[in-house]
Amino acid sequence: MPELPEAEAYRRLAEAAVGRRVVAVSTPDLWYLKGGTDRDALEAALVAARVLDVRRHGKRVLVDVDSGHVLGLQFGMTGTLELDGEAGVGDLRYTPSRREPGWVRFAVRFEEGGVLAVHDPRRLGGVTLDPDLSRLGPDAAVVRPAVLARALAASHAPVKARLLDQSVVAGVGNLVADEVLWRAAVDPRRRSADLRRAELGRLHRHLVATLEDLLARGGSHLGDLGPERRPGGRCPKDGTSLARAVVGGRTTWWCPAHQR
DNA sequence: ATTGTGGCCTGCCCGC
DNA sequence: TGCGGGCAGGCCACAA
Secondary structure (H helix, E strand, O other), X not given: OOOHHHHHHHHHHHHHHOOOEEEEXXXXXXXXXXXXXXXXXXXXXXXXXXXXXXXXXXXXXXXXXXXXXXXXXXXXXXXXXXEOOEEOOOOOOOOOOOOOHHHEEEEEEEOOOOEEEEEOOOOOOEEEEOOOOOOOOOEOOOOOXXXXXXXXXXXXXXXXXXXXXXXXXXXXXXXXXXHHHHHHOOOOOOEHHHOOHHHHHHHHHHHHHHHHHHHHHOOHHHOOOHHHOOOOOEOOOOOOEOXXXXXXXXXXXXXXXXXX
């Protein structure tokens, strides 16, 4: 599902729209507009405006336009960004691989040709004009070690729940969290505040490296642990049967032998 | 305030 | 063969 690596792939794809001018906005699913955004406001902000830049923060993609507004895109678990009919990533886990016109929830058409569209079967994503990003933590791909350490030290929640909290660090979803904790050899159930300095250091290092790695591989589900997140799955490091539990409200897989 | 839970959404997979 | 229940998780509202 779209986590930071997918959002970054979408951002890179959408960069090809920089400089184009919007001529039409399509909002076939008004439910998909979030945060008080309505069709009229979107049209007023986007039609005749030119794309200046495409940014990303955490799992969000932000399109700056020269009317002074920002188009905020979220993808939930099944959303794909497409430009000119090309999808930003290949497969998404838990998402039907086929494409149906009815699953396009939002689109803008450009004067120069081409379309930027959000395709989302399960409608868990959304579109927001001028989104409020004030409650998002630092982007996970560039968070400083000391900032991450401070955020984790301040909580008694399980470390995995902390990593999933977008106000702590933005961009980590369920699959990335499991992969990072597995690589860093940290038990996801550990109380965040109990982590030692060395463990915090490992977490930061593996967080940044894992995000880079998964972006290069082309998906959050393409981690080393990924294929083993299933009944009967074994730790790729030591062959131990993986443990499964709900941690931080999410299905969690980890190696009970080397994650401590 | 912090932490945890449930619901939303809907396609798909498994078992009967 | 069809059907229904459970499952997936990002995000938010709400409860404790």
